[in-house]
Amino acid sequence: MSIRIAIFDDNKNIRNSIILLLNTDPAFEVVGTFSDAQHCVENVLTSRPDVVLMDIEMPGVNGIEAVKLLTKEFPHIQILIQTVFEDDERVFDSICAGASGYILKNQLNSSLTDAIKELQTGGSPMSPSIARRVLNILQQGYQNKKQPANEEYNLTAREKEVLTAIVNGLSYKMIGYELNISYETVRSHIKKIYEKLHVASLTEVVAKAINQNIV
Amino acid sequence: MSIRIAIFDDNKNIRNSIILLLNTDPAFEVVGTFSDAQHCVENVLTSRPDVVLMDIEMPGVNGIEAVKLLTKEFPHIQILIQTVFEDDERVFDSICAGASGYILKNQLNSSLTDAIKELQTGGSPMSPSIARRVLNILQQGYQNKKQPANEEYNLTAREKEVLTAIVNGLSYKMIGYELNISYETVRSHIKKIYEKLHVASLTEVVAKAINQNIV
DNA sequence: CTCCGCATAACCCATACCGGTTATATAGTT
DNA sequence: AACTATATAACCGGTATGGGTTATGCGGAG
Numbered sequence: 001m002s003i004r005i006a007i008f009d010d011n012k013n014i015r016n017s018i019i020l021l022l023n024t025d026p027a028f029e030v031v032g033t034f035s036d037a038q039h040c041v042e043n044v045l046t047s048r049p050d051v052v053l054m055d056i057e058m059p060g061v062n063g064i065e066a067v068k069l070l071t072k073e074f075p076h077i078q079i080l081i082q083t084v085f086e087d088d089e090r091v092f093d094s095i096c097a098g099a100s101g102y103i104l105k106n107q108l109n110s111s112l113t114d115a116i117k118e119l120q121t122g123g124s125p126m127s128p129s130i131a132r133r134v135l136n137i138l139q140q141g142y143q144n145k146k147q148p149a150n151e152e153y154n155l156t157a158r159e160k161e162v163l164t165a166i167v168n169g170l171s172y173k174m175i176g177y178e179l180n181i182s183y184e185t186v187r188s189h190i191k192k193i194y195e196k197l198h199v200a201s202l203t204e205v206v207a208k209a210i211n212q213n214i215v
Numbered sequence: 216m217s218i219r220i221a222i223f224d225d226n227k228n229i230r231n232s233i234i235l236l237l238n239t240d241p242a243f244e245v246v247g248t249f250s251d252a253q254h255c256v257e258n259v260l261t262s263r264p265d266v267v268l269m270d271i272e273m274p275g276v277n278g279i280e281a282v283k284l285l286t287k288e289f290p291h292i293q294i295l296i297q298t299v300f301e302d303d304e305r306v307f308d309s310i311c312a313g314a315s316g317y318i319l320k321n322q323l324n325s326s327l328t329d330a331i332k333e334l335q336t337g338g339s340p341m342s343p344s345i346a347r348r349v350l351n352i353l354q355q356g357y358q359n360k361k362q363p364a365n366e367e368y369n370l371t372a373r374e375k376e377v378l379t380a381i382v383n384g385l386s387y388k389m390i391g392y393e394l395n396i397s398y399e400t401v402r403s404h405i406k407k408i409y410e411k412l413h414v415a416s417l418t419e420v421v422a423k424a425i426n427q428n429i430v
Numbered sequence: 431c432t433c434c435g436c437a438t439a440a441c442c443c444a445t446a447c448c449g450g451t452t453a454t455a456t457a458g459t460t
Numbered sequence: 461a462a463c464t465a466t467a468t469a470a471c472c473g474g475t476a477t478g479g480g481t482t483a484t485g486c487g488g489a490g
Contacts, residue, residue: 092353124344124349126341191449194449200448203381371437396438416477416478417477
């Protein structure tokens with residue numbers, strides 16, 4: 001059974017050349033071509049494609065918005081972004097919107113058919129230059145998240161338990177009940193935590209614990 | 216000028232077959248092969264490769280640790296992970312450690328040479344199945360980060376000021392002083408905030424404010 | 431012009447939290 | 461055996477928070 005494909009692209013020439021290309025391989029069947037994404041949900045509903053080829057720059061609803069709409073309605077649909085843009089912003093937004101692949105138009109031809117087949121086997125075709133951007137985004141996110149996590153406060157296991165309970169909003173009394181220790185023991189632990197984190201109130205503890213993800 | 220390549224892999228057969236493969240193309244020059252990453256920094260220092268092929272599973276220092284060490288010492292080095300593993304954990308760690316590409320061993324051969332060339336032109340070769348995982352990681356990170364940020368609590372500008380002060384660890388008295396309002400007014404605002412955030416203590420406010428980045 | 435949201439402010443009372451200090455038992459170290 | 465870290469526990473006194481209630485002045489929506 002052939003792979004059903006829908007094409008969204010505002011450029012008629014590109015649409016036609018893609019159709020020509022895909023028709024040379026019996027593995028593909030173009031079931032719909034659309035010049036805008038205004039009615040993409042209905043278009044997909046009626047043409048029932050396995051794979052959607054999506055341009056980004058289009059009049060009206062842009063490709064990224066369309067991806068959001070489509071993945072919301074059809075969570076398992078495979079969407080391959082094909083565009084001339086390769087800025088971080090659009091790459092990131094497309095992925096977050098739910099695209100399964102992202103390839104550049106300047107290297108379509110041979111790779112497009114491979115890319116579609118990869119989509120069907122659970123892969124995510126990506127142009128190497130796009131992949132580089134994706135990696136950079138991930139690495140940056142990692143740094144932003146993990147950077148302040150370095151400082152070591154030498155909290156004991158018990159103190160971390162208490163700390164977690166505090167961050168979860170429990171009162172001293174509740175913490176004592178949860179950990180099967182007395183109210184005063186909870187206080188003892190918390191005093192120690194205050195010392196080690198160099199703070200003097202629960203609010204500061206919570207802020208510090210979350211921001212430096214100690215919990 | 217040919218691309219200088221260093222290989223880290225504990226399997227002698229794999230090392231040899233990679234060398235054989237790369238030697239068929241004059242664009243490549245293997246300048247070092249190492250069975251472990253114990254002395255990877257020195258190895259790279261002496262062999263001066265443009266591209267490092269790195270296995271993950273190795274005795275002693277594993278490939279991900281090696282990537283961290285190498286990118287720390289040589290920030291501009293290109294490291295291509297080649298492994299049989301494709302679990303989220305290792306993919307994520309490798310990228311965060313600073314790898315520029317990640318391909319699976321079961322599809323080396325033809326693609327390895329292409330991958331190395333892509334690295335040199337600023338691309339990040341990735342096996343499609345790896346790329347899928349990377350996209351999933353990004354999408355999840357996005358959801359975790361952005362999802363809880365949507366809820367609108369209808370805090371007024373003043374309430375947000377008070378909230379920020381709370382998160383910064385100020386006491387009611389200090390907040391009053393900072394905002395030039397009375398202690399009791401601060402309390403009034405905080406009571407309102409409790410209502411709107413559906414909480415009943417400062418610790419909960421701080422945790423909620425930070426986690427849902429209201430501040 | 432009246433009602434509502436907002437910012438301001440005050441009061442009472444109860445409970446929670448903070449700081450300092452002290453103490454015991456246990457386990458691991460030197 | 462003496463020392464250290466950890467977990468446990470208690471007491472006192474002081475300050476901070478939390479809940480409920482009420483009130484005033486201002487500005488915008490109807």
